[in-house]
Amino acid sequence: MNPFDLTGKTALVTGASRGLGKGFALALARSGADVVVTSRTLSSLDDTVAEIEALGRKAWPIVLDVREQDSIEAAAEAAWSAAGHLDILVNNAGCNVRKPALEVTWDDWNLILDTNLRGVFFTAQAIARRMVGRGYGRIINIGSVTCVNGYSGLAPYCASRGGVKQLTMSLADDWGQHGITVNCLAPGWFKTAQNAVMYEDTGWVDYLTDRIPLKRPGAPGDLDGTLVFLASDASAYMTGQTLLVDGGISVGAVKAVPKKA
Numbered sequence: 001m002n003p004f005d006l007t008g009k010t011a012l013v014t015g016a017s018r019g020l021g022k023g024f025a026l027a028l029a030r031s032g033a034d035v036v037v038t039s040r041t042l043s044s045l046d047d048t049v050a051e052i053e054a055l056g057r058k059a060w061p062i063v064l065d066v067r068e069q070d071s072i073e074a075a076a077e078a079a080w081s082a083a084g085h086l087d088i089l090v091n092n093a094g095c096n097v098r099k100p101a102l103e104v105t106w107d108d109w110n111l112i113l114d115t116n117l118r119g120v121f122f123t124a125q126a127i128a129r130r131m132v133g134r135g136y137g138r139i140i141n142i143g144s145v146t147c148v149n150g151y152s153g154l155a156p157y158c159a160s161r162g163g164v165k166q167l168t169m170s171l172a173d174d175w176g177q178h179g180i181t182v183n184c185l186a187p188g189w190f191k192t193a194q195n196a197v198m199y200e201d202t203g204w205v206d207y208l209t210d211r212i213p214l215k216r217p218g219a220p221g222d223l224d225g226t227l228v229f230l231a232s233d234a235s236a237y238m239t240g241q242t243l244l245v246d247g248g249i250s251v252g253a254v255k256a257v258p259k260k261a
């Protein structure tokens with residue numbers, strides 16, 4: 001028996017219209033799962049749905065805005081009824097605003113925290129309430145290296161991700177009794193729409209690459225194995241953990257040996 005096999009499992013991935021979320025939905029489908037995919041705009045899910053169906057799996061597109069309480073409840077209900085039940089939730093939807101901390105506004109703060117922390121909690125709660133009755137669930141919160149590191153220009157984002165790490169531990173403690181595991185997959189730096197502007201600066205890319213022990217930013221596919229591990233029975237006895245998949249950047253960003261030592 002392959003413990004990573006997801007055949008017969010159903011998953012929901014938030015923010016699956018593009019970027020990492022689309023990659024997560026396809027990784028689950030490649031491992032055998034049928035997938036509910038969500039976005040704030042139904043039409044932006046067309047490509048994700050087509051690619052999942054091309055793999056021979058079922059895909060259900062559903063509208064979800066994680067900043068809206070009613071939207072979360074409606075999407076949870078629609079997903080459960082479309083898929084029959086859900087075994088796996090990937091809490092991926094997120095956003096960012098890059099600014100020096102002195103320039104962050106009240107609205108910037110609310111946008112980031114409402115999406116990246118409140119949205120993660122209430123989406124997990126809405127799905128977990130339904131998972132409890134079946135006594136089984138795999139919840140994967142998408143974090144970041146900012147779960148464990150602070151970065152200038154990213155104060156609200158880092159606060160939201162630090163919160164996701166703590167939330168993951170609390171929910172794991174709360175819901176383990178119901179057969180639900182809650183873990184956090186924390187990616188390093190991956191080029192997506194969220195940060196494409198950073199990658200236009202080749203000097204910054206060189207600076208970043210130099211600080212990553214594996215000497216490259218993340219590439220499509222780099223997160224798939226860990227995501228499937230956390231979604232499958234291979235991780236059955238693991239909960240509340242944050243796994244950093246970051247080329248090693250979180251282990252030490254300062255070069256302590258001078259080039260001319």
Ligand SMILES: NC(=O)c1ccc[n+]([C@@H]2O[C@H](COP(=O)([O-])OP(=O)(O)OC[C@H]3O[C@@H](n4cnc5c(N)ncnc54)[C@H](OP(=O)(O)O)[C@@H]3O)[C@@H](O)[C@H]2O)c1
Pocket residue numbers: 014015016017018019020021038039040041044064065066067092093094095096115142143144145186187188189190191192193194195
């Ligand atoms: N890229 C990286 O290097 C990196 C590293 C660490 C962590 N992350 C995290 O990984 C996740 C995906 O990032 P990404 O780089 O793939 O970003 P992205 O390309 O900007 O995609 C973000 C996704 O989140 C959805 N989303 C945004 N706000 C939403 C809301 N209010 N309600 C529902 N969905 C919403 C978007 O859906 P629609 O716009 O279609 O509604 C989109 O599908 C985010 O949580 C991000 O913070 C990214």
